[in-house]
Amino acid sequence: MATETLAKRQWALPRIGIRVPDTLTRVVKYTLYRGVALFVTVVIGVYLTVLIANMGGYLDIIRMAQIREQAGAVVLNDPQLQALPPSELRRRIDEIAQIEMKRLRLDQPFALRSINYLTDALTLNLGRAEHLTSDSGSRQVRLVLLERMPATLVLSATANLSLFFTAIFAALFLSRRYGSLLDRIVIAMAPSSSVPAWFYGIFLILIFASVLRVLPFGGMIGTPVPESTPAYAASLLRHMLLPVVAIILHGIFIGIYNWRTFFLIYSSEDYVEMAKAKGLTSRTIERRYILRPTLPPIVTSFAFTLIYLWQGAIILETVFAWPGLGRLLYQAISIFDVPVIVGNVVLIAYLLVTSVFLLDIIYALLDPRVKVGGEKRS
């Protein structure tokens, strides 16, 4: 549809002799196209989540039964109404239940309601949690989520940024001396990354918390919460050390291995040989002839590291009792708190799609070969 017309126009332009659009229009067009495509993707993805999280409407039936029961309790426990005949009591119960259901829009068919849920979710009108509260006692899903976000971000940012840059620089280092003992060790260790981070986490807790008793079992801040800022930071660091090490252990060897292989493939290209023959220094060769063409994949991988963490964090945070978004999602699911589940998933979907979107723009800026139409990269 839109894909093809845009793509055709893009291809057709040079052929009829009009000047090839400059980088700006190219990027804007591409951005618009990707924006629309990604938005549609998010809508469908979130709608599916809404459907699953509401059990296709089944959860609402449970909720309706709850409302009716509560209404019954209210009417039957009212001493002033005791004298009324049963039929009148039943009528009153129905009446109260009807009002409550109308308030919660439960009187509409589920198909319609699911659309309401979808639009609410997409406009980030996340509503009120059913059971969970924020530390300040608020039921607003937005506040509950916002409160947990810094915890996740501080952990993921620390772990992933250090992981990413260590891997890249270590790989560059190894690609210069491949075949060395260090290189062979890294290759041999690469399969260890098939073990997830939370799993390393359990071992780390076992060693450093249970046996050696030097680091805490979990949590984010010691009790009582330290008052001075340096003490707070120290406590945070102590609690963060094990989860961060777990994430790094999980990713470091495969990271170095992949990048090393990648750099080696690029450094055997003809133009690198040419540069070497010209007598350029190895630093210059590295910067200009190896790093530059490999930049787009590096950026992609960087974005995907960030995206991946949102998923992996659920179990890692649960294992380390880290009060982040992942653990919140798990808690919400285990007590059927649908607004929080949907809110959490919407947040992650938006974050994910924004990352992809930004990535696409950066890609279009970095790589002049990227054409509108996504996969038609040459």
Add this chain to the structure above:
Amino acid sequence: MKRFIGFFRELTHYRSAVLGILIIGSLLALALYAVVTLPYNEAIQRWRGGEEIWGDYPRNAMPQWVTIFTGNSMPTTIILNSRDEGSVYKESQVVSGDMSTADIIMPFEYTSAGFPSEINLFLEGKSIAKKPQATMLWKTPDGRQIPLGDTTVGTAERFAISIDQRLIRRLNGLSPEIGLFADPATLAPGAKPVPLPGRYQLVIEGLTFEDNSSLEAKLVVYGQVYGLAGTDHRRRDIMVALLWGTPIALSFGFLAAVGSTLTTFIIAAIGAWFGGWLDALIQRITEINAVLPTLPILILIGTFYTRNIWVILGVVIALGIFSLGIKTYRSMFLQVKEMPYIEAAHAYGASNLRIVFQYMMPKIAPVLIPSFVTLIPTFVFLEASLAVLGLGDPVLPTWGKVLNDAYSNGALYKGYYYWVIEPAVLLMLAGLGFAVVGFALDRIFNPRLREV
């Protein structure tokens, strides 16, 4: 076949791959052993049966082989049953009319340097109207006699000696499993109590009040070690779960990997060959699928619908069909599609499906194998992840569920390390075994990697 052997020989050039194959081979053997020696129903029975299955096992006992390192300090369980004639003495005498004595004397040697973990006495009385009575007396090797109390005995009574409050008071606040066994000389304040080795006796003086009434007793002095793998908080033998976890983990990982890679592969081939709207549709579905949060969806399904491992497997496969791998395979198929031999096949009138399945897919298949093998551990760990979150299959014993039990019962905090390490080591072995082989395969099938 010849090609297969050649390829296998090439694989053995990689030392790590040989190690991986050995690991996978032993896991397969373990799985086979589990299925053959412990039939499914029996395994489920032994894992979910109830107190009558594991009532005689100690709670949270370490595996028996740790005694190799700790010496004599950890006792094994001692069970004395009045139905075993050899080791238990029974005496019965008519007192008057229907009333008669039914004494049971249970002697046993205790030699360990460590205390038992718990003591239970199970009494069974047979009667119609008047229940038999029993008075229990504990005799230590140095001749002390400690009364344990008395009770009327119903059809099945459990006298939990270890938590009997009156006995604890009588022992000056010591737990009975320590107080009944400790050498009095070591009970001074500040000293570490040490059990007195020698011959102990539990004497049950019973009285029956009816003609056909009788009294049976079983004394269980629980040890601190049990079996090859130890026991969990419900006294269950962890070995059952470790054994049966193997075939479950392997089949889950294998089926999920086959299911998702194969379907992805076929769909990518079909999309690349037919192109047009079909290809575009496949691409869009792939993109939507990438937005869907896999783990949260699995958690939702586990919580709301079912925890059945095979349903979860189905969902895992379904979510894996349109994985991002489609994009990789598609770009490869697009290259293959342009090759002359495909054009030739098209020219002599081969059908579309024949071209896709017989000509295009075999060409790329080698790329599929390493990624398939490296995917297996991902799914093995996925099952464990769900189990750790408490969403393991409600019936089957799996490694992940042992880990979850251990974790939710504070095994790391209380020092029951074996409980965590055993399933964790198995999971790790499975993960590393497949990953190592997958890496070697990758280097064999993608020669470009071999040079670097």
